[in-house]
Amino acid sequence: MLKNLIGIDLGGTTTKMAFLNEEGEVLDKWRILTDISDNGSHIVENIIESINKHIEEAGKTKADFIGIGMGTPGAVNSERGTVSEAYNLNWVDEQPIRQLIQDGIGLPFDLDNDANVASLGEYWKGAGSAEADVVFATLGTGVGGGVIANGKLIHGVNGGAGEIGHITVEPRGYQCTCGKQGCLETYASATGIVRLAEDMTKDFRGTSRLKELINGDEKVTSKLVFYLADNGDILANQVVDRVCFYLGLALSMIGNTFNPASIIIGGGVSNAGNTLLQPTTKYFQENAFSSVRDSTKIKLAELGNDAGVIGAASMALQFK
Template sequence: MAKKLIGIDLGGTTTKFAFIDQGGNILAKWRIPTDISNAGSNIVPNIIKSISDQMRKEDYNAADFLGIGMGTPGAVNREKGTVVGAFNLGWKIVQPVGATISANLQLPIMIDNDANSAALGEFWKGAGDKADDVVFVTLGTGVGGGVVTNGHLVHGINGGAGEIGHITVQPGGYLCTCGKRGCLEQYASATGVVRIAKDLAKQFTGKSRIIELIDSDEGLTSKMVFYLADNGDILANQIVDRVCSYLGLALSHIGNTLNPENIIIGGGVSNAGNTLLQPTTRYFQENAFPSVRDSTKLKLAQLGNDAGVIGAASLALQFRNTQPFNTK
């Protein structure tokens, strides 16, 4: 019987897990809160315990599995299985994540960046749609990305490939947490949408529910901005248009550089659906080279919260062979 895969999607608030078959189908999935106390020192022990408990519960042992794949925030050294600079986890110094998990569970592990893992998930079983060349952009609290060419993830010389959130869309613009200004992340993430809303609200002279939300203690969210845009709020529509203009511009640069078959938009902000996709596509087409405009498609992600665990599990297929896995 074909061995199973284990996928781990480590996030700042939740850690998701799945047992997956080699065809990419989820057999079981579960989640635990991510304990970031004490500089994140409980995270890896909690992961090991959770997988051990689930294996016992389902009457599995290490021999039933090919290996483990894991997506994590921070800078990953794939050869050494270490993670550093995952500040939202409390991991400021190098963490020997791979060696610890592997030794305790008696299985090989492959670790990659969380956005890369989500990209692999969509590429393998989601909106990638059997294409060998796919770019994934995730719009959440921040903006991440992953690039797949010829069926393989692109990492770059220092692991920095796919940092779509740090494409400059407004020279000299908002200061980013990375230290530079005008990054896409500051304009198209959930927090970026709210930031643009507050800026545009200052110049808006009409009546808008957005201004009421900013002025009250109710708090404004990106979800609310898109909801109000759908319901005819003029200011909300101006905000969405501005956000999509930045996103479409950044995606046109990616299209012009890589000409992938699909650029897939995922993450929480993508739940806005066509309200986000249609204007973004218009701005993408305005800024894309004609042959790119006519061949690269913008699509919404399909796997939702499962993209990370499916993509992470697919990393473990590398223990089976070294071929790219481009079958659906």
């Protein structure tokens, strides 16, 4: 008899959860607010309560499920099943997540970094589903990623594999929260794009709606920068071109290292669509080794906000 899977995508504001079947079809999905008060001590208990309630309301029992997977911010220790340094969850110290959830729900549980888990989602059911070698880059508040080689997620010796956001694209460039300078994250994240726009405005002498908004201390977002670029704003187009240059350069380094079938761009910034994809692909091709340029494709993610729960649920298949 086919059983179901449970996926959890833990975020700093909301926690998304879903029931899926073994083929990766979402059967039911919902979300709860992530309560980070009291050092995040309510987060896991709220997840346990919500899942147990949904199992009961669906008329199912634990026997109907194979297991649970979860994507989480922070540093994940896969062996111990713990999370630490998840500052947006107020989890500074190591949290024994696996033990707590297994005890609270009674199903086997595994977890991984949220960017890795989103990459598993796109690999299983999204833009990389026909390929064994895929790299995922997620552009949101920060820049993360995941590397899948020969069907296996690569973690590295200390869990640092896939840290695409910390590829240096501008030596001695913007200061990054990681302590380095010039990381991709400081230029291609949602916040990085706005910072770049503000800096480029200082030297721009022409007429531009983007310049008017920035000089008038109006709220500017990365989404607005791409919108203005789409509508012919010269400064906005210059900003987008610079962002895509840095992104294409970083992706060419990844391509030259791994030569995956696809490099998939996801996260909120990827909603810019072809305005982001086309110039990024151009700069990727300019900087990639010829055999990589001819074989590695740059694609947009397909699963949107569901990538996390789908990728998390795929981790539970190991418990079959």
